[in-house]
Amino acid sequence: MPFMNQLFATAMRMTRNRADAEDLVQETFLKGYRAYERFEAGTNLRAWLFRILTNSYINTYRKKQRRPQQSDLEDVQDLYIYRRLGGNELSQIGRSAEDQLFDSITDSNITDALDELPEQYRTAVMLADVEGFAYKEIAEILDVPIGTVMSRLHRGRKKLQEQLYEFGRDRGFVDAPDDDPSDDEEQAPVEVSQ
Amino acid sequence: MNLGSTSSDPLNTGANNDGVLNAGDCKPLQCDKAMKCIEGVRDPLASSFEMSSLRGQLSDCAPCRQAIDIEIKIKMTISPSASELPSADFRMRITETLSSIDLSKLDITDF
Numbered sequence: 001m002p003f004m005n006q007l008f009a010t011a012m013r014m015t016r017n018r019a020d021a022e023d024l025v026q027e028t029f030l031k032g033y034r035a036y037e038r039f040e041a042g043t044n045l046r047a048w049l050f051r052i053l054t055n056s057y058i059n060t061y062r063k064k065q066r067r068p069q070q071s072d073l074e075d076v077q078d079l080y081i082y083r084r085l086g087g088n089e090l091s092q093i094g095r096s097a098e099d100q101l102f103d104s105i106t107d108s109n110i111t112d113a114l115d116e117l118p119e120q121y122r123t124a125v126m127l128a129d130v131e132g133f134a135y136k137e138i139a140e141i142l143d144v145p146i147g148t149v150m151s152r153l154h155r156g157r158k159k160l161q162e163q164l165y166e167f168g169r170d171r172g173f174v175d176a177p178d179d180d181p182s183d184d185e186e187q188a189p190v191e192v193s194q
Numbered sequence: 195m196n197l198g199s200t201s202s203d204p205l206n207t208g209a210n211n212d213g214v215l216n217a218g219d220c221k222p223l224q225c226d227k228a229m230k231c232i233e234g235v236r237d238p239l240a241s242s243f244e245m246s247s248l249r250g251q252l253s254d255c256a257p258c259r260q261a262i263d264i265e266i267k268i269k270m271t272i273s274p275s276a277s278e279l280p281s282a283d284f285r286m287r288i289t290e291t292l293s294s295i296d297l298s299k300l301d302i303t304d305f
Contacts, residue, residue: 001285001288001289004280004285004288005277005279005280006277008278008279008280008284009276009277009278009279012278013276022280022284022288025280025284025288026288026291029288029292030291030292030295033292078223079222079223079232079261079264079265081264081268082222082260082261082264082265085260085264096260098260098263098264098267102267102271105271106275107274107275109275110271110272110275110276111275111276111278114272114276125272126276127238128238129238129269129272129273130272130273130276130277131238132238132239132273133238134238134239135237135238138238153236157236157268160268160272161268164268164271
């Protein structure tokens with residue numbers, strides 16, 4: 001099965017549920033096999049399959065999500081982790097603050113942080129930072145302008161940094177500096193009930 | 195980065211009176227070169243080689259290098275951790291399903 005692992009990883013983050021992810025991937029392959037005659041040989045098969053995956057998710061599974069869809073993210077500072085760790089050397093000799101932070105982050109922290117992102121940002125981050133699609137490819141997969149892709153990535157990545165930093169701080173591996181007084185006030189995300 | 199006399203600090207780098215930038219003085223968000231490098235690292239297609247090369251362009255600025263290092267670490271951390279694999283059982287089931295069905299009879303209209 002071509003790209004089975006990659007499709008499954010993205011399906012897991014989309015559905016946040018293994019059973020639904022399996023169904024979504026199976027549906028993707030069924031549609032892909034069925035529509036293969038429409039695929040232009042020599043073009044990007046991986047992006048084509050991911051587009052099927054994304055459309056299938058939107059048409060079938062998004063409606064079933066019980067959690068209310070967050071449509072927006074409160075703004076987060078750029079370079080969030082750097083701002084809090086920049087120049088901050090821990091007392092442990094030879095280890096930088098960021099080494100300790102990233103060593104403390106587990107795989108489940110990563111997936112939890114991704115799952116906390118609103119779906120549109122989560123999907124963009126998955127396609128870019130996990131699957132390594134180009135911005136143009138992501139725009140084609142999601143059928144949105146490339147500017148929209150970059151905007152979602154920019155905000156999604158900032159929020160991800162904030163989440164990862166919080167995980168490290170909760171574990172006590174990062175000194176928790178006082179909040180930067182120049183920080184903007186955080187706004188509550190807008191929830192859109194489906 | 196030694197800026198020499200910085201009594202006026204024309205670049206607004208926050209350098210101390212000795213003209214030497216210390217960690218926390220330089221502000222990567224105000225450094226165009228650093229921001230270009232950071233955006234380069236964030237490019238989904240940036241390879242490890244390209245990321246190292248971008249980092250090397252900031253060899254004279256420790257704070258900017260640290261900002262880049264963090265971005266690289268985030269990038270290298272997310273990808274493998276978020277790549278959950280399907281079970282062997284699922285692989286077998288889907289292979290059997292696809293090989294046993296008559297695709298011409300499937301009613302898939304929303305592709």
